[in-house]
Amino acid sequence: xxRYAIVFDTRxxxxxxxxxxxxxxxxxxxxxxxxxxxxxxxxxxxxPNLSMVHVPLICMHCDNPPCVDACPTGASQRRDDxxxxxxxxxxxxxxxxxxxxxYGARVKNHATGAVQKCDFCKDRVxxxxxxxxxxxxxxxxxxxxxxxxxxxxxxKLVNGQRAVRLLAELGTEPYAFYIYG
Amino acid sequence: xxxxHEGWGWMLAVDFFFAGMGGAMLVxxxxxxxxxxxxxxxxxxxxxxxxxxxxxxxxLIFELGRPFQSWRVFMNPKAILTAGAWTMSLAxxxxxxxxxxxxxxxxxxxxxxxxxxxxxxxxxxxxxVAAYPGILLGRLKGRPLWSxxxxxxxxxxxxxxxAFAAHYLCGLLYPPAAIGDVLAKFPAxxxxxxxxxxxxxxxxxxxxxxxxxxxTIAVKRWISGEYAAAFKYGFxxxxxxxxxxxxxxxxxxxxxxxxxxxxxxxxxxxxxxxxGGNADRTWLPGEVQYRSRLPHxxxxxxxxxxx
Ligand code: SF4
Ligand code: SF4
Numbered sequence: 109x110x111r112y113a114i115v116f117d118t119r120x121x122x123x124x125x126x127x128x129x130x131x132x133x134x135x136x137x138x139x140x141x142x143x144x145x146x147x148x149x150x151x152x153x154x155x156p157n158l159s160m161v162h163v164p165l166i167c168m169h170c171d172n173p174p175c176v177d178a179c180p181t182g183a184s185q186r187r188d189d190x191x192x193x194x195x196x197x198x199x200x201x202x203x204x205x206x207x208x209x210x211y212g213a214r215v216k217n218h219a220t221g222a223v224q225k226c227d228f229c230k231d232r233v234x235x236x237x238x239x240x241x242x243x244x245x246x247x248x249x250x251x252x253x254x255x256x257x258x259x260x261x262x263x264k265l266v267n268g269q270r271a272v273r274l275l276a277e278l279g280t281e282p283y284a285f286y287i288y289g
Numbered sequence: 290x291x292x293x294h295e296g297w298g299w300m301l302a303v304d305f306f307f308a309g310m311g312g313a314m315l316v317x318x319x320x321x322x323x324x325x326x327x328x329x330x331x332x333x334x335x336x337x338x339x340x341x342x343x344x345x346x347x348x349l350i351f352e353l354g355r356p357f358q359s360w361r362v363f364m365n366p367k368a369i370l371t372a373g374a375w376t377m378s379l380a381x382x383x384x385x386x387x388x389x390x391x392x393x394x395x396x397x398x399x400x401x402x403x404x405x406x407x408x409x410x411x412x413x414x415x416x417x418v419a420a421y422p423g424i425l426l427g428r429l430k431g432r433p434l435w436s437x438x439x440x441x442x443x444x445x446x447x448x449x450x451x452a453f454a455a456h457y458l459c460g461l462l463y464p465p466a467a468i469g470d471v472l473a474k475f476p477a478x479x480x481x482x483x484x485x486x487x488x489x490x491x492x493x494x495x496x497x498x499x500x501x502x503x504x505t506i507a508v509k510r511w512i513s514g515e516y517a518a519a520f521k522y523g524f525x526x527x528x529x530x531x532x533x534x535x536x537x538x539x540x541x542x543x544x545x546x547x548x549x550x551x552x553x554x555x556x557x558x559x560x561x562x563x564x565g566g567n568a569d570r571t572w573l574p575g576e577v578q579y580r581s582r583l584p585h586x587x588x589x590x591x592x593x594x595x596x
Contacts, residue, residue, distance in 0.1 A: 181364050
């Protein structure tokens with residue numbers, strides 16, 4: 109069984125937001141919904157020693173997802189391959205998962221009343237394709253793959269470099285990893 | 290800082306108020322029955338205890354994005370919200386059943402053992418409902434104001450203090466069937482619990498203030514930020530200190546006024562906790578700035594786009 113993960117190489121990200129737009133298009137999101145923002149930290153320092161980093165955010169597809177534990181209807185689920193998703197039909201829009209997610213990865217769709225989030229484009233992944241944001245990133249700052257496959261690029265990046273997790277101290281075991289410069 | 294992020298609204302805060310108070314009212318009714326004797330608290334209080342929880346549940350349903358599918362919240366036994374929904378439903382039913390024992394027109398009103406068993410169930414279920422909002426909020430690790438076990442004791446104390454106040458008011462409107470010896474002690478109990486609540490809140494904010502940076506920011510909103518006036522004047526002064534003084538006065542009118550203020554304080558506390566907790570999350574790098582720049586929906590370009 110695969111264990112999907114994503115690595116963000118912030119050294120490559122130029123903060124163009126193409127992934128945000130691609131996600132919106134692929135998931136037909138209304139204007140007020142974003143699954144994968146790209147934030148910017150900086151510029152910091154004093155000229156000429158300035159630094160700036162762009163941080164792509166997304167659902168971390170946690171191994172220990174508090175959103176799934178919090179969901180009273182069973183709409184929030186985690187697949188065996190690690191993909192966390194919302195079964196829209198079952199969601200009542202109680203926002204328990206929104207409040208439980210420490211990463212701000214969930215958004216309410218005000219038209220339907222349900223909560224939605226990134227699902228790693230699971231239908232595409234099941235068909236052997238890449239998530240749309242990964243496909244779109246022309247800087248190759250997003251690397252997606254199977255962490256249980258030793259030959260995969262994602263496995264090499266996570267094990268071979270100083271890949272870090274955001275808010276690792278909370279114990280949610282996110283499967284999105286970050287490589288900083 | 291304005292940030293565009295989803296959060297719970299006032300209806301959940303009011304639900305927490307009514308549900309917590311209602312649950313604790315049933316605890317008091319059940320405990321008085323079991324440990325002191327029958328008819329020592331007002332039947333109106335046990336009826337309203339159940340009704341308040343029902344009212345809270347109704348508000349919770351309207352808070353949902355899809356209220357007509359609210360039955361689904363009973364479906365995941367592992368979720369704390371599901372456990373809360375089941376406990377509250379059972380407590381509401383038991384509360385109404387318990388109330389019927391006070392009226393001879395119900396044929397089962399003389400079944401002492403069933404009444405006592407119902408009272409025992411009310412104590413357990415009512416305590417769970419009274420503490421439940423605190424347990425729910427305390428588990429949200431990414432919410433600096435709420436995370437941790439402190440919220441449970443704060444909510445339990447507030448539920449009990451508002452319940453004693455509500456019992457006292459109910460007793461004035463519809464006196465207990467037997468003697469009012471227990472009821473007469475409620476203002477003093479309310480005063481003690483108000484003092485305990487004050488100490489708990491000061492300790493909670495003090496501990497949080499000296500914890501992580503995110504917790505310090507969350508607490509500053511209460512001490513000197515946008516919630517400071519509501520906290521100091523609405524909750525501490527009008528909702529705690531003033532009712533404490535009135536509860537100690539030896540006149541039912543003052544004590545009733547104190548009880549009413551205690552209820553107001555409990556409501557203000559819930560609103561503060563919900564809105565205060567909504568305001569802060571453990572933000573990710575650059576996220577605060579990013580969210581502060583997002584449109585809020587009333588911008589001209591958005592209106593034009595959505596036409
Ligand atoms: S990032 Fe949030 S929504 Fe995604 S799996 Fe983790 S807790 Fe759930
Ligand atoms: S909003 Fe929907 S997905 Fe989230 S906890 Fe409630 S029912 Fe589950």
